[in-house]
Each structure stands twice: as C-alpha cells, then as structure tokens.
Amino acid sequence: MIKIGLVGFGKAGQAVAQVLLDDPRYELCWIARHQAGTSIAITPQVSLPSVALDSPAGWAHWLDAHPVEALVDFSKPESLHLYGEQVRQRDLMLVSAISAYSEEDMVYARSLGTQARVMCSPNMTVGINFLILAARLLRTIAPFADVEIVEQHFREKPEISGTARKIAQSIDVDENRITSLRLGGIVGHHEVIFGFPYQTVRLIHNSIERRAFGTGVAFVLTELAKCEHGFYTFDDLMMRMVRHELLSDVSIPL
Numbered sequence: 001m002i003k004i005g006l007v008g009f010g011k012a013g014q015a016v017a018q019v020l021l022d023d024p025r026y027e028l029c030w031i032a033r034h035q036a037g038t039s040i041a042i043t044p045q046v047s048l049p050s051v052a053l054d055s056p057a058g059w060a061h062w063l064d065a066h067p068v069e070a071l072v073d074f075s076k077p078e079s080l081h082l083y084g085e086q087v088r089q090r091d092l093m094l095v096s097a098i099s100a101y102s103e104e105d106m107v108y109a110r111s112l113g114t115q116a117r118v119m120c121s122p123n124m125t126v127g128i129n130f131l132i133l134a135a136r137l138l139r140t141i142a143p144f145a146d147v148e149i150v151e152q153h154f155r156e157k158p159e160i161s162g163t164a165r166k167i168a169q170s171i172d173v174d175e176n177r178i179t180s181l182r183l184g185g186i187v188g189h190h191e192v193i194f195g196f197p198y199q200t201v202r203l204i205h206n207s208i209e210r211r212a213f214g215t216g217v218a219f220v221l222t223e224l225a226k227c228e229h230g231f232y233t234f235d236d237l238m239m240r241m242v243r244h245e246l247l248s249d250v251s252i253p254l
Contacts, residue, residue: 001027002093002221005068007083008075009033009040009050012097012210016074016124017042019214026221029068033075059083069093070224072217077101084112091229093117095220097124097213099162113231117224121234122162124216127205128190129234132170133242135192135203139171146195147173152181153188163190170235 002025006017009031020028021042030049031040037050049066053059063086070093073079077100087094094112099122101109112118123129139147151164164178167190188207193200207213216234223237 001025002070002225003027003029003068004070004072004221005030005032005063005066007032007071007073007079010074012213013074014042015210016072016214016217017048019211019218020072021046023218026218030066032062053082056082056085059086063090070095070221072096072221073098074213077105080105080109084108087118088112088115091116093221093224094119095124095217095224096120097122097217099123110231113229115229117227117229117232119220119224119232119234119237121220122166123188124213124220124234125205125207126216126219127212128163128188128207129216129238131190131192131203131205132167133235133238135167135171138194138201138203142194142196145201147171147177148193148195149173149178150181150191150193151178151189152183152186154185155182157182161188161190163188167192 004020004026006013006028009017017028017031020026028048030051032051032053034052039047040050041047051062053062059082071083071087073094073096077098080096080098086092094116096109096119098120101120109118109120121129149164149167151161153161160178160180165175168175168178187209190205192203220234220237223240224232
C-alpha cells in the first residue's frame with residue numbers, strides 16, 4: 001500500500017481524494033492546502049489531517065512527523081518550489097497535475113527526476129492521454145490532413161485549456177487552430193478533427209466528472225512505482241505499457 005499526501009483540495013482535489021480513499025492499493029494520509037485547519041471531512045465517515053504549508057521548512061517538519069511515499073499535487077505552480085527539495089531528499093514519487101507551470105518550473109521539476117520519480121501532466125485522465133497518443137499516431141500516418149482542435153469547459157474557466165495546448169504541441173499544430181467554448185457546467189470536452197479528402201476522423205474525449213482525474217492518478221502511481229528515477233509524462237507511462245503489450249504478444253505478425 002502506497003502512502004500518499006495530497007496537495008490542494010479544490011474541486012479536482014476533492015474528487016481525487018474520494019477515489020484514492022476507495023482504492024485498497026493506496027492510503028491517503030493527509031491533505032495540504034492554503035487554508036489552515038486540523039482536519040477535513042472527506043466523507044461523513046472519513047476525516048483526514050489537514051495543514052497549511054507555506055515554506056520549505058514547514059514542509060520538512062511536516063514530512064518528518066507525517067512521512068509518505070508519494071505526493072499528488074492539484075494545487076498551484078508555486079507549491080512545487082515549497083516541497084520540491086523534500087521530494088529530492090526523501091526519494092518521493094511526485095504526481096503533478098498543474099497545467100500552468102512556467103518554463104523555469106518545468107526545468108526545476110525535471111531536475112528533481114535525477115533523485116526521484118516525477119510525473120507531470122496538465123490532464124490526469126487516462127482517456128485524454130490515450131487520445132493524444134492516437135492523435136500523434138494519426139498525424140504521423142497522414143501529415144497532409146487538416147487538423148482542428150475543439151475544447152469545451154465550464155463557463156468560469158478563463159484560459160485556453162492546458163490540455164488543448166498540449167494536444168497541439170504533441171501533433172505540431174499551431175495554437176490558433178484551437179477553438180474554445182465555455183458552456184454551462186461542462187467538466188471537459190476535447191476533440192481533434194482530422195480532415196482528409198473524402199473522409200474525416202474525430203477523436204473525442206469527455207470528462208463526465210472529476211473523479212476521472214482520480215482514476216488517472218491511481219494508474220500513474222502504479223506505473224511510476226515500477227520506474228527508475230526520472231522525469232516522466234503520462235505519454236511515457238502509457239508507451240511503456242504499449243511496448244510491453246506489443247512485445248509480449250508473439251502472435252502479432254511482423
């Protein structure tokens with residue numbers, strides 16, 4: 001059983017906490033958030049210790065008293081620099097779902113991979129990352145096809161989806177090919193449209209509710225535990241599985 005500390009307790013963090021509590025492979029031990037408090041009621045039956053940590057020294061003291069094997073971060077970019085050296089020194093697994101890291105943040109996150117196992121992804125769902133994998137493959141097969149990306153989210157989301165940006169980068173499409181719609185309470189919709197002569201292909205992913213992020217985190221933690229020290233993306237972990245399946249299935253003709 002992997003012991004986990006959750007960083008951030010917004011809507012996504014709350015959904016992830018519920019999934020991890022229900023999964024017997026993991027023990028969610030505590031929650032770090034910006035607001036001070038002694039505990040958080042996750043369900044009517046379950047409460048977890050809660051703490052506000054705003055300095056590297058605070059993180060060191062907390063982890064001394066409440067050790068874990070992994071951190072799961074759904075908070076803000078600056079949190080990385082508060083706990084980062086503890087990830088390095090304690091050889092923790094880090095799963096970060098932050099979508100707004102700067103280039104400097106990403107350089108720092110990659111540096112932690114020299115002494116720990118680190119995975120960063122702006123979208124933590126298995127489905128969207130499989131969509132990206134499929135889009136990359138189709139883009140390689142048909143580089144001549146027209147490509148458009150559509151992303152839809154809840155009305156209050158102000159910026160272009162970080163996931164849509166990642167899709168565009170992954171298939172070498174300019175970000176001006178992204179169309180953004182903000183409608184009601186949509187959790188998340190991403191669509192990649194390939195226009196061929198005489199046909200179209202649409203790759204679509206819908207997040208029905210935020211607990212999809214939790215199942216993605218569970219997948220990442222399981223796969224990351226099998227890895228050596230390093231910095232990984234969701235694509236890296238999925239490709240490890242794909243390669244393993246292809247090599248293990250000797251019935252596939254070459």
